[in-house]
Amino acid sequence: MEDEQTVQTSMEVESPAADQELPVAWLGGGLGVLVLAVVLVVAARGRGRAQSAAPLLEQTEAPSGVDVEAPGPPTAGLAGRLREALGRSRGALQARFDELFGRAIDDSMFEELEETLLAADAGLPTTERILAPLREQARQGEADPSVLRGELRRTILQLLESSHRPLEPRPDLWVVLVVGVNGSGKTTTIGKLAARLVSEGRRVLLAAGDTYRAAAAEQLEVWAERSGADIVRHNEGADPGAVVYDALEAAAARGHDVVIIDTAGRLQTRKPLMDQLSKVRRVISKKVPDGPHETLLVVDGTMGQNAMSQARQFNEATPLTGVVVTKLDGTAKGGMVLGLAAELALPVKLIGIGEQVDDLRDFEPAAFVEALC
Amino acid sequence: MFDVLSKGFKSARLALTGKTELTEANLAPALREVRTSLIQADVELGVIKRFLARVQERSLGDIVPLKGPTGQKVKVTPQDWFIKACYDELVELMGPVDASLGLDGQPAVIMMVGLQGSGKTTTTGKLAKRLLAEGRKPLLVAADIYRPAAVDQLRTVGRKVGVPVFSIKGMKPVQLSKLAMTQARNVGRDVVIIDTAGRLAIDDSLMQEVVEIKSAVQPDNILFVVDAMIGQDAVRTAAEFDRRLDFTGFVLTKLDGDARGGAALSIKEVTGKPVKFLGRGEALDQLEEFRPEGLAQRILGFGDIVGLMQDFEKHVDHAEAEKSTEKMLQGRFTYADFVKQLTMVRKMGPLKELMARMPGISGMMDMIPQEALDDAELDRTMAIIGSMTNQERAEPDLLSNQPGRLRRVAQGCGRTIDDVRALHNRFLQARQMMKGFGDLMGNPTALAQAQRMMQGGGGFGGMPGMGGMPGFPPMGGDAPARPSLTRDEKLAKRKARKAKKKARKKNRR
Numbered sequence: 001m002e003d004e005q006t007v008q009t010s011m012e013v014e015s016p017a018a019d020q021e022l023p024v025a026w027l028g029g030g031l032g033v034l035v036l037a038v039v040l041v042v043a044a045r046g047r048g049r050a051q052s053a054a055p056l057l058e059q060t061e062a063p064s065g066v067d068v069e070a071p072g073p074p075t076a077g078l079a080g081r082l083r084e085a086l087g088r089s090r091g092a093l094q095a096r097f098d099e100l101f102g103r104a105i106d107d108s109m110f111e112e113l114e115e116t117l118l119a120a121d122a123g124l125p126t127t128e129r130i131l132a133p134l135r136e137q138a139r140q141g142e143a144d145p146s147v148l149r150g151e152l153r154r155t156i157l158q159l160l161e162s163s164h165r166p167l168e169p170r171p172d173l174w175v176v177l178v179v180g181v182n183g184s185g186k187t188t189t190i191g192k193l194a195a196r197l198v199s200e201g202r203r204v205l206l207a208a209g210d211t212y213r214a215a216a217a218e219q220l221e222v223w224a225e226r227s228g229a230d231i232v233r234h235n236e237g238a239d240p241g242a243v244v245y246d247a248l249e250a251a252a253a254r255g256h257d258v259v260i261i262d263t264a265g266r267l268q269t270r271k272p273l274m275d276q277l278s279k280v281r282r283v284i285s286k287k288v289p290d291g292p293h294e295t296l297l298v299v300d301g302t303m304g305q306n307a308m309s310q311a312r313q314f315n316e317a318t319p320l321t322g323v324v325v326t327k328l329d330g331t332a333k334g335g336m337v338l339g340l341a342a343e344l345a346l347p348v349k350l351i352g353i354g355e356q357v358d359d360l361r362d363f364e365p366a367a368f369v370e371a372l373c
Numbered sequence: 374m375f376d377v378l379s380k381g382f383k384s385a386r387l388a389l390t391g392k393t394e395l396t397e398a399n400l401a402p403a404l405r406e407v408r409t410s411l412i413q414a415d416v417e418l419g420v421i422k423r424f425l426a427r428v429q430e431r432s433l434g435d436i437v438p439l440k441g442p443t444g445q446k447v448k449v450t451p452q453d454w455f456i457k458a459c460y461d462e463l464v465e466l467m468g469p470v471d472a473s474l475g476l477d478g479q480p481a482v483i484m485m486v487g488l489q490g491s492g493k494t495t496t497t498g499k500l501a502k503r504l505l506a507e508g509r510k511p512l513l514v515a516a517d518i519y520r521p522a523a524v525d526q527l528r529t530v531g532r533k534v535g536v537p538v539f540s541i542k543g544m545k546p547v548q549l550s551k552l553a554m555t556q557a558r559n560v561g562r563d564v565v566i567i568d569t570a571g572r573l574a575i576d577d578s579l580m581q582e583v584v585e586i587k588s589a590v591q592p593d594n595i596l597f598v599v600d601a602m603i604g605q606d607a608v609r610t611a612a613e614f615d616r617r618l619d620f621t622g623f624v625l626t627k628l629d630g631d632a633r634g635g636a637a638l639s640i641k642e643v644t645g646k647p648v649k650f651l652g653r654g655e656a657l658d659q660l661e662e663f664r665p666e667g668l669a670q671r672i673l674g675f676g677d678i679v680g681l682m683q684d685f686e687k688h689v690d691h692a693e694a695e696k697s698t699e700k701m702l703q704g705r706f707t708y709a710d711f712v713k714q715l716t717m718v719r720k721m722g723p724l725k726e727l728m729a730r731m732p733g734i735s736g737m738m739d740m741i742p743q744e745a746l747d748d749a750e751l752d753r754t755m756a757i758i759g760s761m762t763n764q765e766r767a768e769p770d771l772l773s774n775q776p777g778r779l780r781r782v783a784q785g786c787g788r789t790i791d792d793v794r795a796l797h798n799r800f801l802q803a804r805q806m807m808k809g810f811g812d813l814m815g816n817p818t819a820l821a822q823a824q825r826m827m828q829g830g831g832g833f834g835g836m837p838g839m840g841g842m843p844g845f846p847p848m849g850g851d852a853p854a855r856p857s858l859t860r861d862e863k864l865a866k867r868k869a870r871k872a873k874k875k876a877r878k879k880n881r882r
Contacts, residue, residue, distance in 0.1 A: 033697070033711060033714040033715050033718055115418055118412055118418060118605070119417075119418050119605050120605065121415075121604040121605050121606070123413070124409060124412055124413055181602070181627070181630065182490070182492070182627060182655075183489070183490025183491060183492060183600065183627075184490060185489070185490060188520075191521075212655075213526070213655075214494075214525070214526045214527075214528075214529030214530050214533075215522040215523075215524075215525035215526035215528070215529050216522075216526075218521070218522035218525045218526075219520070219521045219522035219523075219525075219526070221521075221522070222521030222522055223521060226521075236529070267627060267629055267630035267631075268630060268631070269629065269630050269631050269723075270629070270630075271748065271749060300490060300600070300602075302488065302600075302603050302604060302606050302610070303600075303602050303603060303604055304415030304602065304603060304604025304605060304607075304635065304636075305377075305413055305414070305415050305604065306415070306602035306604075306630070306631065307602075307604075309631055327488075327489065327490075327573070329573065336604070
């Protein structure tokens with residue numbers, strides 16, 4: 001009898017522990033399934049159906065072989081406006097370079113130079129690439145800091161110009177596809193671009209291909225009204241391909257010579273959404289065989305190294321012809337512009353430096369370098 | 374997310390291989406690896422410098438204990454010690470967590486601020502949904518009168534969530550916010566969420582506007598919403614918003630991309646304000662609480678078992694999962710079980726993301742071919758299984774015994790017969806492997822054993838075919854570390870129990 005009781009108590013002591021054991025028991029099922037999933041997928045892959053990702057540089061380098069017109073002297077207006085817009089912090093950046101190049105050349109100077117570029121979001125590989133020729137010169141005994149500063153400017157300018165191709169609207173039907181992650185400023189960029197083209201006498205049609213985000217089409221509609229462009233839109237949730245198709249039909253029927261296509265923001269890691277972009281492309285090329293003539297990636301200028309990942313992965317999904325860097329008037333320093341050129345050879349075509357309609361500017365390497373350092 | 378950081382810490386660890394003690398000299402290369410990865414992850418430079426200094430101090434300064442709490446000898450390699458220092462500092466950098474919101478006001482007020490495109494409106498919707506689920510009655514205020522159609526966007530979000538939106542055309546945000554307070558009291562809403570316009574920290578007049586809204590409505594919470602992909606500027610922007618508004622916490626958005634998360638580390642360090650939530654995806658229920666320990670473990674490549682478990686809780690049917698674990702370990706797992714389980718598990722996110730959170734596995738992500746973690750490929754695999762009959766799914770052996778079935782399945786899913794055969798062979802192998810795992814532990818108590826194996830930090834270490842994996846450093850994380858009994862101890866215990874039972878029977882007689 002007494003023994004019975006002891007057993008009873010010992011059972012009671014054990015049972016809470018047994019309760020605790022449960023979660024992991026079912027957890028094991030979940031984890032096991034995951035492992036199994038991977039094993040099975042490897043099996044499927046093992047059949048040698050490796051998909052080759054489109055090599056990035058192949059696509060982007062070809063155009064850069066096209067002779068780039070030597071940019072004339074930067075319009076003082078742009079460099080000035082740029083400097084003013086990039087203002088506060090950019091000034092600080094220049095002051096920093098002033099200070100650094102006012103010192104004797106030594107290791108700590110190079111270290112701080114490196115940090116200055118990194119702090120501007122230029123990224124590690126690009127920073128090293130930019131500083132390499134300077135280090136080389138210093139090693140060879142160059143002792144004049146101002147010579148090094150000249151070299152810095154020259155290196156950056158060369159970097160930017162080697163991949164630079166300005167935005168050149170075709171005189172006849174010009175189809176522009178605009179892509180990017182959420183919140184990068186696609187719709188605003190399209191609005192400003194439309195306003196500029198309309199003022200140049202083009203007949204612009206906007207296609208509200210962002211059928212996903214709440215009120216995206218309304219936002220584009222406001223821009224169409226402001227800029228004097230026309231718009232084709234469907235309801236929320238509609239197929240973006242259908243919107244594009246209708247827009248291209250409408251453009252042919254009503255005689256528009258520019259069609260700018262807005263797309264929903266998508267993070268570059270979302271495979272199905274990225275695939276959707278290729279569908280939109282197919283729709284375009286069915287109606288306009290050589291279109292889209294421009295595929296612009298809009299990148300938020302305050303982004304860090306993720307901008308590279310965005311450019312790389314969007315380029316894989318839909319070959320890009322150029323990049324628009326927005327919000328460069330923040331305290332952002334836009335070192336990514338250098339990264340895009342150095343690591344991906346992607347030309348920056350437009351930059352957004354303010355809220356005003358005319359604050360969307362053509363990117364000019366010389367003016368940019370002048371404002372930067 | 375955090376891949377870059379994980380890699381950096383892994384290289385740092387490698388740099389310390391074979392070292393018998395930690396000195397400033399041999400620590401330097403490891404710290405350099407960490408520095409590089411932190412830079413690539415967009416952590417602010419000043420934050421990096423301070424972080425590295427503290428890790429160095431901790432690594433060199435502490436005395437490595439050679440005895441555990443219970444007196445047994447503990448072997449700590451300098452590598453482990455260094456990683457432990459990193460872990461502690463990372464947790465310190467990100468924590469403490471305070472996901473609570475001040476909701477005592479009548480009505481309580483939450484003000485959302487941030488740069489353009491950071492995700493304020495979407496987050497507002499998510500927050501509203503969350504509060505609604507907690508039994509609160511939110512009112513959304515459309516205070517972004519600048520961006521075209523911003524009000525429409527919030528209205529749509531409000532409609533989706535089922536929460537009213539307050540807006541008056543042409544009214545200035547300050548006045549609108551004040552009126553919204555009255556409105557909330559009148560119509561009985563107890564939380565007011567003000568969605569302000571995106572603004573640059575250097576835009577004086579717009580910054581002035583949020584300051585005025587703040588003093589007009591005296592919000593209980595000001596949440597700074599920031600894009601997880603933001604670069605070196607995160608700190609300056611956050612500091613400026615904080616200086617003007619003294620915000621109560623921040624929300625990191627767009628974490629479903631491949632953001633490197635540097636902003637998360639920097640902002641907390643510089644403002645001292647906690648991360649309140651993490652936003653992933655556009656679906657309005659994807660707002661997560663922030664767990665620094667989990668993140669730190671993931672960054673260091675240890676997975677995040679607690680976070681994973683929390684997710685499992687939400688998405689997976691316990692009973693089902695338990696049943697299938699048992700089947701798995703007994704080698705009776707079928708395609709049907711696989712499909713059922715996987716469907717539940719996949720709701721939690723992409724395969725790659727899930728694997729990265731698994732202890733043990735996350736440390737060897739590099740070794741797993743990237744394609745293996747491709748969800749699209751998994752979809753195709755599922756399609757093959759989808760072309761099987763119910764009977765085949767329930768009895769996989771049918772496919773082995775009657776190979777003709779393979780052809781039919783192949784035709785059904787548009788793949789070659791080799792594809793199907795390869796999958797099937799792999800499935801059988803995997804099943805065998807799982808069974809081996811189960812046998813290893815002794816079947817009757819397989820489940821309890823499995824639990825201990827995992828809690829001991831071993832994870833799937835002993836699993837054949839999966840290779841070894843880095844051991845866990847002795848960390849004070851939140852993985853519940855329970856003293857594990859060895860197999861012998863367990864046996865001894867069982868024996869004792871049996872003996873007792875025998876004795877009892879004897880007594881009755």
